Amino acid sequence: MCIASETLLYTKGKNYTGDGQVRNCRDWNVLRDWATDHSAYMSHLTEAFVGVCYLIVGIYVSRRLLAHCAHVAAIRNQGCLPPRRYPHKDRVLGLDLLFDINKSLRASKFLSESQRRFLDLGRTYQTTSFGTAAINTIEPKNLQMVYSLAFDNFGMEPLRRNMAKQLWGRGILSTDGAFWQHSRALIRPTFNRHQIANFDLMRVHIDRLLERIPQDGSLVDLAPLLKHYALDTSTEFLFGESVMSQLDNRPDEVEQFLKAFEYVSANIGRHRHMGFFTFLSRDKKWIEASKTIQSYIDRHVEKAMGLRNLRDEMKDEQTQPQRYVLLDEMAKLTDDKLDLRHQILHVFLPGHESTGVLLSAVFFVLARESDVWKQLRHEVISTCSEEPTYEDIKSLRYLRWVLNETFRLYPLFATNTRICLDDTILPLGGGPNGQSPIYISKGTVIASNLWAMHRDRELWGEDAENFKPERWSDAKPTWEYLPFNGGPRICIAQQLALSETGYVITRFMQKFSVIEDRDGEPWQECMSLSVRSKNGVKVGLIAA
Numbered sequence: 001m002c003i004a005s006e007t008l009l010y011t012k013g014k015n016y017t018g019d020g021q022v023r024n025c026r027d028w029n030v031l032r033d034w035a036t037d038h039s040a041y042m043s044h045l046t047e048a049f050v051g052v053c054y055l056i057v058g059i060y061v062s063r064r065l066l067a068h069c070a071h072v073a074a075i076r077n078q079g080c081l082p083p084r085r086y087p088h089k090d091r092v093l094g095l096d097l098l099f100d101i102n103k104s105l106r107a108s109k110f111l112s113e114s115q116r117r118f119l120d121l122g123r124t125y126q127t128t129s130f131g132t133a134a135i136n137t138i139e140p141k142n143l144q145m146v147y148s149l150a151f152d153n154f155g156m157e158p159l160r161r162n163m164a165k166q167l168w169g170r171g172i173l174s175t176d177g178a179f180w181q182h183s184r185a186l187i188r189p190t191f192n193r194h195q196i197a198n199f200d201l202m203r204v205h206i207d208r209l210l211e212r213i214p215q216d217g218s219l220v221d222l223a224p225l226l227k228h229y230a231l232d233t234s235t236e237f238l239f240g241e242s243v244m245s246q247l248d249n250r251p252d253e254v255e256q257f258l259k260a261f262e263y264v265s266a267n268i269g270r271h272r273h274m275g276f277f278t279f280l281s282r283d284k285k286w287i288e289a290s291k292t293i294q295s296y297i298d299r300h301v302e303k304a305m306g307l308r309n310l311r312d313e314m315k316d317e318q319t320q321p322q323r324y325v326l327l328d329e330m331a332k333l334t335d336d337k338l339d340l341r342h343q344i345l346h347v348f349l350p351g352h353e354s355t356g357v358l359l360s361a362v363f364f365v366l367a368r369e370s371d372v373w374k375q376l377r378h379e380v381i382s383t384c385s386e387e388p389t390y391e392d393i394k395s396l397r398y399l400r401w402v403l404n405e406t407f408r409l410y411p412l413f414a415t416n417t418r419i420c421l422d423d424t425i426l427p428l429g430g431g432p433n434g435q436s437p438i439y440i441s442k443g444t445v446i447a448s449n450l451w452a453m454h455r456d457r458e459l460w461g462e463d464a465e466n467f468k469p470e471r472w473s474d475a476k477p478t479w480e481y482l483p484f485n486g487g488p489r490i491c492i493a494q495q496l497a498l499s500e501t502g503y504v505i506t507r508f509m510q511k512f513s514v515i516e517d518r519d520g521e522p523w524q525e526c527m528s529l530s531v532r533s534k535n536g537v538k539v540g541l542i543a544a
């Protein structure tokens, strides 16, 4: 029996406990005093606890009320109207759409299905994803608001935190605010004019790539070759040591690293679509692959630290200018090895293959558009010196149009997400015609879709689905064209990527006079780290 019920029996005048045992009177007095004090103390404590609970509930309710009033006032003052809603069967969690998305991903129809939803529901519509509201929008003015005008109100850290934990920690791609600024400042010097204009580093790798391509028109899949070329150049630039993936005999450590990266790249799309719920995915292979990648990077971090210390010691004796290596430059700015590992991974992830994927898309199209190939080749041959320079590449107007048009139809990062960090208004998407502003409350996910926006007929004309470089002679798009995104988080390597791809295409044009399609199939999507052709790039090339 508990003390409280004993006390109750005693105070009722019964000098025995509930189980019938008589107690010593002195003990009872002590017990009574203690119980009286204790119950008073307990009742104060309970009152305080209840008070705190009321306070918390009060704060919560008044905050909700204030938010609601702000919402109502915004709706009244700014004319906000709700956006169209996706007709969910599961209106609470939205699992029906998530299942459909998963199915379309497996059938390589994710992009066309997502485009169809915009055609059916308009440029902005609301869905539910695991119970969270999501605004899907391809409205240029909305994207300008999210990525630029109201930049601080939209972040990505809460969405990417879980996914990042296992593999890449904190860095430029997974953080917001001060940490993101620190990360961007750390790598910005890499992408200065001098680095962008320097093709020396790529030359040996592009020579090797060109040697691997048959010159007699026999079938070759360019996709894996371009991927390995990009990997070789990016590792040289980032770590100061190329993985030499274009060579047949690679060391075991490199082989394992490449396999691990292959797995992570192939599965990152799935992890990304799970958003907050990535922790539900117990993918042991992913965890193993992450460890392999980390230990490979750590070896380079150690090397960069050692080199930095050595250079510090030999400061006065050093006369030779050093080759620029991103990791070495970063090691000058921090002593934190884990920070270095994370920061370099955050550049490696978007940088290791994107130029290869972009080049694959360009050659996929050129093999099917013989007139474009001829015109481009004419421009290259008549403009460029034998060893093309940065200035040569910059002057190629038609090349720029071809690249722009490839980015428009085959954006590498076709979808993007942000989460609303503070209640905001987006200018368009509300009401039956989608022309009213919409109120976005904190926690809402904003999902943009470049595939659908870059093919929107109202924005790009009736021939929006056709590959037509000439449209760039007078097109000056702003927020309806975002292959590198826009605003403060625009791709930091945009100019580097453009000059590198320009250089590789120019070298191809100089070496080969004809390209022929050896596939015959239309483009099919493969959603990996970036969007690419599922069937590769099967072509035949004939030497000039």
Ligand code: HEM
Residues within 6 Å of the ligand: 172, 173, 184, 346, 347, 348, 350, 351, 352, 354, 355, 358, 412, 413, 416, 482, 483, 484, 485, 488, 489, 490, 491, 492, 493, 494, 496, 497
């Ligand atoms: C052909 C090429 C490329 C395309 C189309 C591209 C596109 C993009 C896009 C759309 C973003 C914004 C991502 C977001 O908002 O979540 C981005 C960010 C970024 N890209 Fe690129 N990229 C390319 C090449 C590269 C290369 C070669 C590197 C590195 C060597 C690189 C490094 C980065 C980094 C570090 C960011 C994060 C910027 C930030 O959040 O402040 N990219 N890129």
